[in-house]
Amino acid sequence: MSDAIPMPGGRNRFGSNSGQPLTRRDGVLKVTGAATFAADNHPDRLLHAVTAGATVSRGRVTFLDVEAAKAHPGVVAVITPENRPPLAMDPDEKPTRFSFRTEVLQDDTVRYAGQPIALVVAETLEAATEGARLLSPRYEEEPARHGFDAVDTYEPEAVGVGAPAKVGKGDVEAGLAAATRRVEVRYETPGQYHNAMEPHAIVAEWDGDRVTLDTPNQALVMSTGAFAAWFGIPAENVTIRSPFLGGGFGSKAIIFGGQVLAILAARMLQRPVKLALRRDQMYGPVGHRGATRQEMRLGIDDEGRLTALDHLTTSATSSFEEFLEPASNASLNTYATPALLARHKAVRWDIGTPGPMRAPGEASGSAVLESAMDEAAFAAGLDPLEFRLRNYAETDPASGKRFSAKALRECYADGAKRFGWAGRPLAPGQMRDETGRLVGWGMGTALFHAPMFQAEAKATLRADGTALVETAGADMGQGAWTALHQIAADGLGLAISMVEFHSGHSGLPDGGIAGGSGHTATAGSALHAAGTDAIAKLSELAVGDERSPLFGAGNVGVEARDGRLYRADDPERSESYAEILARAGLSEIGGAGQGARDPASAEERAMFSHGAVFAEVKVDPDLGQIKVSRLVGAFAAGRIINPRLASSQLYGGMIWGLGFALEEQAVHDRRSGRIMNANIAEYHVPVNADVPEMDVILVPEDDPYVNPLGIKGVGEIGITGTVGAIANAVWHATGIRARRFPIGIADMLTRPQAA
Amino acid sequence: MNLFEYVRPASVAEAIAAAGEPNSAYLGAGTNLLDLMKGGALTPARLVDLTHLPDLGSIETLPDGSTRIGALVKNAALAHDTDFAKRFPVVAEALLSGASAQLRNAATVGGNLMQRTRCPYFTDTASACNKRQPGSGCDAIGGENRSHAVLGWSENCIAVHPSDFCVALTALGAIVEIEGTTGRREVPITEFFLLPGDTPEKETVLEAGEMIVAVRLPAEAAKLAANQRYLKVRERTSYAFALASAAAALTIENGAITEARLALGGVAPKPWRASEAEAALVGKAPGKEAFAAAAEAAFAEAKPSGDNAYKIELGKRVVARVLAMAAAGTPERMPALPASAFAPLPEGVVNV
Secondary structure (H helix, E strand, O other): OOOEEOOOOOOOEOOEOOOOOOOOOOHHHHHOOOOOOHHHOOOOOOEEEEEEEOOOOOEEEEEOOHHHHHHOOOEEEEEOOOOOOOOOOOOOOOOOOOOOOOOOOOOOEEOOOOOEEEEEEEOOHHHHHHHHHHOOOEEEEOOOOOOOOOOOEEOOOEEOOOEEOEEEEOOHHHHHHHOOEEEEEEEEEOOEOOOOOOOOEEEEEEEOOEEEEEOOOOOHHHHHHHHHHHHOOOHHHEEEEOOOOOOOOOOOOOOOHHHHHHHHHHHHHOOOEEEEOOHHHHOOOOOOEOOEEEEEEEEEOOOOOEEEEEEEEEEEEEOOOOOOOOHHHHHOOOEOOOOEEEEEEEEEEOOOOOOOOOOOOHHHHHHHHHHHHHHHHHHHOOOHHHHHHHOEOOEOOOOOOEEOOOOHHHHHHHHHHHHOOOOOOOOOOOEEOOOOOEEEEEEEEEEEEOOOOOEEEEEEEEOOOOEEEEOEOOOOOOOHHHHHHHHHHHHHOOOHHHEEEEOOEOOOOEOOOOOOOOHHHHHHHHHHHHHHHHHHHHHHHHHOOOOOOOOOOOOOOEEEEOOEEEEOOEEEEEEEHHHHHHHOOOOEEEEEEEEOOOHHHHHHEEOEEEEEEEEEEEEOOOOOOEEEEEEEEEEEOEOOOOHHHHHHHHHHHHHHHHHHHHOOOOOEOOOOOOEOOOOOOOOOOOOHHHOOEEEEEEOOOOOOOOOOOOEOOOOOOOOOOHHHHHHHHHHHHHOOOOOEOOOOHHHHOOOOOOO | OOOOEEEOOOOHHHHHHHHOOOOEEEEOOOOOHHHHHHOOOOOOOEEEEOOOOOOOOOEEEOOOOOEEEEOOOEHHHHHOOHHHHHHOHHHHHHHHOOOOHHHHHHOEHHHHHHOOOOOHHHHOOOOOEOOOOOOOOEOOOOOOOOOOOOOOOEOOEOOOOOOOHHHHHHHOOOEEEEEEOOEEEEEEHHHHEOOOOOOOOOOEOOOOOOEEEEEEEOHHHHOOHHHEEEEEEOOOOOOOOOOEEEEEEEEEEOOEEEEEEEEEEOOOOOOEEOHHHHHHHOOOOOOHHHHHHHHHHHOOOOOOOOOOOHHHHHHHHHHHHHHHHHHHOOOOOOOOOOOOOOOOOOOOOOOO
16 A cells, blocks of 8 residues: 655756656556555455345335345345444435435335445455345336436526526527527437446445545545545544545546445444445446537527527436536537527436536537537538637626636647648538548537635655655546646755655545546645745744844745755855754754635636647548547646646547547437446447547646636546537538437448449 | 356366256356356356367368368467468458457457357346347347347347357358267358347357367368458447458459358348358459449348348448458558558548
């Protein structure tokens, strides 16, 4: 178990760690297998737990063959609603704003297929698995409710995590009436599943009324409180170790019932218990991107300017909880229009509750917005990029606020230039490659919020001139630990090799949530502030001490650089941190810092990262197989701490967009509502051969308002824009608008085969 | 998975004796069997592990010019055997278009023939499936069946055979060598697989205890090496099962097709030899007209088994394309994306 990254021996540019393309600090541990993921923990006397999942979508469990399961060699306990020990919290309560109603064997109802209906605990994983199978449940089954046309809609109060379900300005109907051209289209996006490479897992071990959990988690400190609530213990009695996550994408930010049951089993049996989900068990209990039906109405005037934009999303949620994909809100901040409406309806299906999945709302919403904008551009007889420039938003369309920074024009220009967009024919079906394959070019605007949450950090300067920095952050593979380490070193005026970085443990200062593309900005600000605080204390020691060369520099100030404090007005006078501490007889000096958005800036400015994505696809004219052949993305996201890792995040997001556009979907049986492709052989995500030549351009952007460091985020924006760009390129190649994602071969066969 | 007995025989005879017991299964690499066992779709009481048997792992050219492939030869080893790939390029191309590099490194020739359908209703124990549980019904009918069969299906089963390798073997007229308690027999691959009819659970002619010991490609198949291709259309560029695939081999003399071999994958419960299409090609000049006619002939009997009418149109287009590719000649080097619509193509193959 390692929650500390060893101090790297790498070089750093003088005075600045941020901005350097360092390789990830945890890379060697991961490629050598030394990184310990949750399921790699095997404490002594470990028991294995496996949940049995419902095989109907709706009804009641009437029988479980508990005797057969118990009789299986190695099975230690079978926990069902009949014998489940009490929990301290009602499963309908929500201890945090990221708590969802979940299944903890509270009763015999089945609310979706895959819902845990029993927990089998055994000496081996194999015995627990077979024990769960032997339960052979019987049900009183009710018809499953599924499908946008099969179920009545309702008006929700909120979408996403507390966002308004309906936002607007101006008179949309009047705007549409005044338009010379209108585009009215309906699109659909399917349920999609996070499919992190590392399945959810937990190892729980009690010591009296304290519990230690090895579990991947995107919000460590918040989650201690949530787990504690289930067991009626103080939050400080819960320790979460989450040094490495094999992907999270939103699904490891929220506690699910299986985790609670594993902890409960460990307490009941007084032995450590491990629960690790199988791939198929990740289709239901741990969230997904909810399906949407989206209807868009765009009005355009003679100049190709929007007169109105109406985006209505019907989002699917479960029968018992509400997480509604806030897809329409993707239309709120991108294009200038006098009349704007983003609204949502909801439907309840017998499925697991959806949840946030990488770019919640924006991914599905921008897919449709950018597709509809492309349709509108063609209706207006304009190049898609020119059309977007004519509708460029100088201020935030929804709020009217000024943007904190918006280098979107530069993104359009740089991306278009790199891609070679100029000369694109307006009409579809005009381009072929040398072997006769259809070629199409499409583009889309990328946009994502630049939020901050709350985080805290500590920094400690030590007598030997090194430092320790600490915050309970989460590295899901995005490289947070490396970027945060770089920021922390800069806060201390030290080379990164002199700074030890601790994270991934709930006992450290609250690093906030790794989500919403706000982790680097939030935890990074806290770390930087902690370093600055420690340096300030160190300066006080020096400038107040006659024996220091810095004595009396209080008014002119000092600068921290490369492990020394310098008089700001005289770089010849300086002293090392170690010397200052030694003279003061201190073994260390500490600082603390917080990261949060300045409320005044938040009130005055709209804050977003922006980008432009350009795609080329090739379509076989006979066979209909689609291949993305080029992707170029240009993104402006404030100060880039680590260009290598930021690019990598953007590549990953764009590849995800490729999967959204052409591959990803959960296939539900129309009768039972059950997912029939709950595995990664049949649930397709892009493979290496799908990924084309890609280009990411980091467009410089100085944003003085988002936070003092100027950091936005890059975790999610890569998906937005990309889906639309690819869909638009498919249309440009073939003339076919599929309007239902993913776009596939069957859609392309509607084009007659050439003679 | 269920508890099972594990047997590691030292000889083919021991293996056959062990597998003669009821509810036994042979274990090759287990790339398919073990997945099905983990999901509970298959629950054999006894696994007879063939992987330690001697003498089943070689590729030999026999005195009559035929090539014999041992049942335990790995897919990757066969595809990358230079001599084999030169003589039977369509087989190598089909192999390399299947699964992933890791799976091909493990999976065996015999196991490939014995792999089970990817029909999700077969894999999912909560669904009715006549293959998995005879007489229980078929939930694929009326369910999610966009990838199901358009040829050879019955009211009891509409699943497709997932193999690429077997499609190429079928085109080239491979012989399956089988050993059982009563001795050795040989069955042409076209007769090895059975159509579902009323007994979809019975997928091959193998009787209890019988095992595949080798697959043989006849000498005359090697004569077709100059003009043969495999084409596989799938939902992503790699690592996906075929929506429709085809293996074609042609002999072209003096501007006319003198011999044609054509087999289809992803469209039928077994690798589908398209004999009518083959007959339609003989004597014709290779070209769009002949290939379109062959495509029509190949799917003359096709009918949708659900939401999959598009596969008939797709299948025809695949046939026309693979014939054009074969006519253009076997490429000198295996394309980096074997059997892909996105591999480099000779000029004139795409309809423009």
